[in-house]
Amino acid sequence: MDSSPSxxxxxxxxxxxxxxxxxxxxxxxxxxxQLCGFSRRALYHHFSSKEEAFRYWLEFYNHESIxxxxxxxxAAMEAGGxxxxxxxxxxxxxxxxxxxRLARSPHALEVNDQAFRRSRDIIIAVAxxxxxxxxxLLKELEARRxxxxxxxxxxxxxxxxxCDGARGTNQAVPPIPIDDLHLRYRQIIEAILFGAASAPxxxxxxxxxxxx
Amino acid sequence: MDSSPSxxxxxxxxxxxxxxxxxxxxxxxxxxxQLCGFSRRALYHHFSSKEEAFRYWLEFYNHESIxxxxxxxxAAMEAGGxxxxxxxxxxxxxxxxxxxRLARSPHALEVNDQAFRRSRDIIIAVAxxxxxxxxxLLKELEARRxxxxxxxxxxxxxxxxxCDGARGTNQAVPPIPIDDLHLRYRQIIEAILFGAASAPxxxxxxxxxxxx
Numbered sequence: 001m002d003s004s005p006s007x008x009x010x011x012x013x014x015x016x017x018x019x020x021x022x023x024x025x026x027x028x029x030x031x032x033x034q035l036c037g038f039s040r041r042a043l044y045h046h047f048s049s050k051e052e053a054f055r056y057w058l059e060f061y062n063h064e065s066i067x068x069x070x071x072x073x074x075a076a077m078e079a080g081g082x083x084x085x086x087x088x089x090x091x092x093x094x095x096x097x098x099x100x101r102l103a104r105s106p107h108a109l110e111v112n113d114q115a116f117r118r119s120r121d122i123i124i125a126v127a128x129x130x131x132x133x134x135x136x137l138l139k140e141l142e143a144r145r146x147x148x149x150x151x152x153x154x155x156x157x158x159x160x161x162x163c164d165g166a167r168g169t170n171q172a173v174p175p176i177p178i179d180d181l182h183l184r185y186r187q188i189i190e191a192i193l194f195g196a197a198s199a200p201x202x203x204x205x206x207x208x209x210x211x212x
Numbered sequence: 213m214d215s216s217p218s219x220x221x222x223x224x225x226x227x228x229x230x231x232x233x234x235x236x237x238x239x240x241x242x243x244x245x246q247l248c249g250f251s252r253r254a255l256y257h258h259f260s261s262k263e264e265a266f267r268y269w270l271e272f273y274n275h276e277s278i279x280x281x282x283x284x285x286x287a288a289m290e291a292g293g294x295x296x297x298x299x300x301x302x303x304x305x306x307x308x309x310x311x312x313r314l315a316r317s318p319h320a321l322e323v324n325d326q327a328f329r330r331s332r333d334i335i336i337a338v339a340x341x342x343x344x345x346x347x348x349l350l351k352e353l354e355a356r357r358x359x360x361x362x363x364x365x366x367x368x369x370x371x372x373x374x375c376d377g378a379r380g381t382n383q384a385v386p387p388i389p390i391d392d393l394h395l396r397y398r399q400i401i402e403a404i405l406f407g408a409a410s411a412p413x414x415x416x417x418x419x420x421x422x423x424x
């Protein structure tokens with residue numbers, strides 16, 4: 001295998017390690033070059049600034065994480081899993097892996113904060129991309145007769161709700177212990193798909209006009 | 213009505229306005245005193261630091277917001293609303309009002325960031341308190357035969373899932389336009405309670421052993 005630091009996947013892996021181990025604010029281009037196995041000049045050949053390197057890492061790994069998440073969902077589908085399994089495996093890779101990796105960094109808070117400040121455009125673009133791929137998964141699940149959407153629910157709205165739910169799980173307060181994360185994804189995804197409760201027929205109250 | 217700046221609700225209202233209008237980092241105790249209608253000395257009588265004043269505001273309004281949220285849910289219940297109405301009205305006040313107010317501040321990002329840095333303990337304590345109160349609401353809804361929990365679902369787990377879902381909605385990417393927030397709470401809460409989909413009987417795939 002080509003271990004050249006210039007290969008995109010090698011470069012992204014070294015950048016990730018560098019920022020997770022040392023944080024963003026204290027990092028210099030010289031320090032970053034050293035950690036990536038480059039001369040300072042060679043690093044500047046790739047990136048004009050630390051921010052550009054940081055954004056490159058985020059974009060690379062977000063795309064990689066989406067591809068792996070969807071692949072995990074599809075593997076669960078091929079293994080005969082139901083809709084809950086497919087979506088849980090997808091979310092557990094897409095959102096869980098990043099959360100678990102970040103949890104091991106002494107700079108987790110800072111890196112997360114910097115990501116939202118410096119890469120908001122990337123975060124929004126990859127969220128839209130991922131949601132579109134979840135729509136495709138849901139359509140496949142329907143074609144395989146694993147789910148049937150309730151009246152008024154669209155694939156787009158359901159994908160959005162599932163993503164919001166998984167993201168809300170990542171950001172739960174108090175924070176969810178890393179080892180319970182998978183279980184909590186299952187809890188919210190199972191609920192969103194098939195409901196956590198039922199209402200005795202005819203007893204769902206009349207719809208109250210909202211005050212806002 | 214007593215408009216003395218020392219009354220807790222007046223003090224909290226002035227602190228809120230001060231931090232939302234001017235942010236945290238640039239604020240001084242002198243500036244804060246002036247905005248609160250105090251002498252600097254009088255402000256120091258209440259708080260030993262800017263951070264203490266900031267935390268006082270956060271704690272005061274979080275408790276107020278929880279009380280108003282639960283009251284809104286109970287009002288929907290008394291008006292004959294179903295479980296979805298009751299929980300949506302609760303979350304729309306508890307999470308929506310803060311989000312809508314913050315959206316009008318030019319310092320929203322900074323204030324939010326500072327809240328998590330300086331008041332994590334308060335945020336966790338009020339989240340636990342709110343969740344316990346949502347458990348009570350759910351039990352009332354069950355007593356009124358508006359919901360019946362599915363096997364294996366506890367009131368505690370359902371309250372947690374509903375709170376994670378509403379919080380995930382607040383932090384959705386791309387951000388939800390303020391005017392759509394209420395609708396999106398309804399979307400995720402209706403799904404969590406009663407499901408967005410159904411599975412034709414007998415076709416829910418076998419449970420796949422998780423890879424993680």
